[in-house]
Amino acid sequence: MSESISSTENIEDYHIKVKTQGQRAWYRFKKHKLAVLSAGILGLLLILVIFAPIVAPFHPYEINIESGIYRPPSLNHWLGTDSVARDVWSRLIHGGRVSIAVGVTAITISLFIGTLIGCIAGYYGGLLDSSLMRFTDVFLSLPTLIIVLASVSLLGPSIRNLILIIGFLGWAHIARLVRGQFLSLREKEYIMAAHCIGAQDHRIILHHLLPNLVGPLTVAATFGVAEAILLEAALSYLGLGVQVPTPSWGNMLEGAKQVSILKSRPWIWVPPGFMIAITVLSINIMGDGLRDALDPRATED
Amino acid sequence: MKRYIFRRLLVSIPVVILITIISFTFIELAPGDAVSAMVMQSSSSSLGNISKDQLERLREMHGFNNPAYIRYILWLKNMATGNFGYRFKDRKPVSTLLSERIPMTLELMAVSLLVACFIGISLGIISALKQNTLIDYVLTVIAFGGVSVPIFFIAMLAIFVFSLNLDWFPTSGARTPAVPFTIIDHLHHLFLPSLVMAFVIMSDIMRYARASMLEVIKEDYITTARAKGLSGLQLIMGHAFRNALLPLITIIALKLPWIFGGASILETVFQWPGLGSLFVEAAIARDYYIIMAQLVVYGVAVLAAGLLADIAYAVADPRIRYHSN
Numbered sequence: 161m162s163e164s165i166s167s168t169e170n171i172e173d174y175h176i177k178v179k180t181q182g183q184r185a186w187y188r189f190k191k192h193k194l195a196v197l198s199a200g201i202l203g204l205l206l207i208l209v210i211f212a213p214i215v216a217p218f219h220p221y222e223i224n225i226e227s228g229i230y231r232p233p234s235l236n237h238w239l240g241t242d243s244v245a246r247d248v249w250s251r252l253i254h255g256g257r258v259s260i261a262v263g264v265t266a267i268t269i270s271l272f273i274g275t276l277i278g279c280i281a282g283y284y285g286g287l288l289d290s291s292l293m294r295f296t297d298v299f300l301s302l303p304t305l306i307i308v309l310a311s312v313s314l315l316g317p318s319i320r321n322l323i324l325i326i327g328f329l330g331w332a333h334i335a336r337l338v339r340g341q342f343l344s345l346r347e348k349e350y351i352m353a354a355h356c357i358g359a360q361d362h363r364i365i366l367h368h369l370l371p372n373l374v375g376p377l378t379v380a381a382t383f384g385v386a387e388a389i390l391l392e393a394a395l396s397y398l399g400l401g402v403q404v405p406t407p408s409w410g411n412m413l414e415g416a417k418q419v420s421i422l423k424s425r426p427w428i429w430v431p432p433g434f435m436i437a438i439t440v441l442s443i444n445i446m447g448d449g450l451r452d453a454l455d456p457r458a459t460e461d
Numbered sequence: 462m463k464r465y466i467f468r469r470l471l472v473s474i475p476v477v478i479l480i481t482i483i484s485f486t487f488i489e490l491a492p493g494d495a496v497s498a499m500v501m502q503s504s505s506s507s508l509g510n511i512s513k514d515q516l517e518r519l520r521e522m523h524g525f526n527n528p529a530y531i532r533y534i535l536w537l538k539n540m541a542t543g544n545f546g547y548r549f550k551d552r553k554p555v556s557t558l559l560s561e562r563i564p565m566t567l568e569l570m571a572v573s574l575l576v577a578c579f580i581g582i583s584l585g586i587i588s589a590l591k592q593n594t595l596i597d598y599v600l601t602v603i604a605f606g607g608v609s610v611p612i613f614f615i616a617m618l619a620i621f622v623f624s625l626n627l628d629w630f631p632t633s634g635a636r637t638p639a640v641p642f643t644i645i646d647h648l649h650h651l652f653l654p655s656l657v658m659a660f661v662i663m664s665d666i667m668r669y670a671r672a673s674m675l676e677v678i679k680e681d682y683i684t685t686a687r688a689k690g691l692s693g694l695q696l697i698m699g700h701a702f703r704n705a706l707l708p709l710i711t712i713i714a715l716k717l718p719w720i721f722g723g724a725s726i727l728e729t730v731f732q733w734p735g736l737g738s739l740f741v742e743a744a745i746a747r748d749y750y751i752i753m754a755q756l757v758v759y760g761v762a763v764l765a766a767g768l769l770a771d772i773a774y775a776v777a778d779p780r781i782r783y784h785s786n
Contacts, residue, residue: 194602298479301715301763305722306740310487310752313744386609393611394726398741416617419632423625433614441609448605 185375188453195449198442205439209256216250221405233427240427243415252431255407259436262323262402263388267381269327270334275377277331278338279365283346293339299332308391312400322401326388334380338373345369375454382447386440393436409436462775469768480760481540484753485533540757546750548743555754558739563758565635566735570724572651573658574713581663582709585670586697592675600667607664612723616657616730623653633732654731661723662716669712670705677705707778714770718763 179187190196208215217238218224224245231241239248281292311325345351346369354364389409395401396410404411409432416422416429520526527535539545545555588600607615624632630653631637637646677683678701686700725737732738736755743751 301718301767303718303721303759303763305725306718306756306759309725309741309744310756313747313752314487314490390609390611394613397611397613398726398729398745400744413614413617419625422617422621426621429617433611433617437606437610437614440611441605444605444609 185453189449192449192452195446195453198445198449201438201442202446205256205435205442206260208253209260212253212257216247216253218247218250220246220251220254220407222246222250230421230425230428232425239431240425242412242428248412248427248431251407251412252409252435255409255412255432256435256439258319258402258406258408259389259392259410260385260439262319262326262392262408263385266323266326266330266388266392267384269324270330270384271377271381272331273328274331274334275338275370275373278335279342279370281335282339282342283361283365283369285343289339292335296332296335299329300336302329304329305391305394308395309398309400312395317395317400317403319402319406322392322395326391330384330388334377334384337376337380341373341376342369345372379447379451379454382443382450386443386447389436389440389443409433462772465775466768466772469771473764473768476764477761480764481537481757482533484756484760485536487756488749488753489529536753540754545754548751549748550746555750558751559736559754559758562734562736562739565733566724566728566737569651569655569658569728569733569735570720573655573662574720576655576659577662577666578713580659581666582670582706584663585667586674586702586705588667588671589674589678590697601671604664604667604671607661608668612657612661613726613730615660616654616727619653619657620730635734654727654733658724658727662720665716666709666713669709673705673708674701677701680704703777707774710773710777711770714766717766718759721759721762 224241224247227236227241227245227247229241229243229245231245233240239252242248242251277292277296281289281296307329308325312321315321315325351364351368354368359368392401392408393410393413396408397413399411399414402408402411412432413429421428543556545559547554548558584600588597591597620632623629631650635647635650636642637650640646683696683701686696691700721737724735725740727733728735728737729741736758739751740755742748743755
């Protein structure tokens with residue numbers, strides 16, 4: 161709030177106009193039309209996916225022999241059936257559950273590790289900082305997909321391994337972000353004041369420093385989820401991720417490795433591909449809007 | 462400059478050693494060992510059931526009973542002499558495989574990177590100059606699409622439209638089988654995969670080029686150039702372009718690991734006989750020698766790209782002088 165109070169009569173007006181950080185962020189976010197639209201699409205997708213068992217007309221594993229295999233879309237099977245006569249639409253929304261859950265869980269792990277390492281490096285500085293940051297640099301320069309492929313190949317493909325591997329590889333840029341912010345924040349007067357009144361390190365980190373990072377971390381986590389969903393899709397497509405019969409958007413595309421399916425049965429592979437695309441696109445655009453909205457330096461107009 | 466490059470090379474040596482240690486430990490941590498994997502994959506017919514005793518002797522013969530550090534040194538020594546081990550399924554030396562595959566990947570990546578840089582930078586600049594117009598919005602959405610849609614899905618759509626329905630390009634491979642190799646035929650196969658790859662890389666470059674250009678046209682010297690009467694292409698090419706381009710050099714080099722990842726999936730979809738598809742095959746088959754060797758190759762490639770980017774930056778930006786002190 162930069163406007164100055166010119167006279168005492170205006171004090172009342174002034175009070176009314178005061179908005180919290182959150183309200184200002186929401187105000188800025190609303191102006192990014194595309195981001196609002198993306199958030200809406202994501203909300204719809206989440207509802208669809210959370211209530212999948214209710215929305216889906218069939219169980220995702222159910223083999224509908226009487227319907228036949230590779231049936232094109234019909235009233236009974238909205239998106240047709242797959243190679244073992246399972247309903248593609250039901251598998252699609254159940255697959256979304258798996259894909260989104262893998263992305264969100266993996267990012268939670270990355271967020272935890274990244275914040276921890278970033279806090280330690282940024283708060284204590286010195287040799288600890290430089291050695292932790294060299295370590296982080298190595299992780300940042302790794303070809304993620306290549307390392308994930310190698311890890312899955314060694315540990316064996318499963319949902320748990322996939323989450324752990326993606327989670328343990330994605331923390332580096334979060335650590336960088338936290339550390340950078342800590343380095344500048346720890347020199348601020350209010351931190352010195354906290355030190356003076358005898359606040360302990362953990363209190364300063366948790367109560368005085370970390371709350372400043374909620375915005376940037378939200379943005380980083382948003383983009384991270386998008387990246388994790390893409391990784392899951394790639395791995396499952398290659399057959400090294402989520403294993404059938406559990407559906408995921410990635411492994412539903414696996415069938416399209418056969419040219420015959422690719423050519424004449426698009427209902428098998430277009431819907432999951434489209435779902436990944438629309439989800440990741442929405443997350444990325446929403447993340448872009450969030451970044452602008454949550455930037456404390458952004459001026460309100 | 463020479464001294465700088467020399468120093469950078471020296472600094473790279475411990476990093477390369479670190480990469481080899483990581484690759485080695487990686488495989489060490491794997492459940493089961495290479496001998497069992499080898500036996501399982503190379504003896505499907507006659508040697509089906511092998512006794513524990515024989516397995517132990519095989520392990521001895523391959524030196525797997527030595528302590529880890531000795532095996533690591535042996536592995537390094539072998540690599541130094543060009544012996545990277547062999548592929549389990551057909552005993553083809555990994556060095557031969559690598560020398561066949563590396564040129565194919567370099568070709569695909571070079572073509573798509575060149576196309577991507579040219580189109581991406583041009584579109585990024587257009588987008589920045591026409592900020593907040595329809596063109597800008599459309600280009601921004603395209604750029605977001607390119608980095609959000611999985612590369613294998615884009616590849617599938619491309620094959621579906623251009624190969625299966627329009628029949629303009631072959632669906633896979635790098636040449637028509639059972640026909641003498643011709644360069645035209647090869648380029649015909651190269652076109653579609655490099656187009657998809659270029660589209661994805663271009664989307665990324667476009668976003669950075671736009672941001673970088675927006676940053677530069679706010680600078681005082683651009684205002685000065687405008688005040689002096691310059692406009693249009695002259696202003697952009699003569700004053701803004703070079704400075705906007707500088708950060709892109711580093712960004713593209715830093716994107717290389719990501720491009721390697723994308724290329725491995727793309728090569729698998731198009732069955733392009735490059736490094737990426739070899740790696741995916743090896744990962745699926747748990748072919749340890751190939752995985753180990755390729756981790757080292759990728760690590761060294763990423764390092765080399767970083768070094769090249771720094772040198773290119775120094776050449777492009779006369780303000781940067783690397784002093785020897």
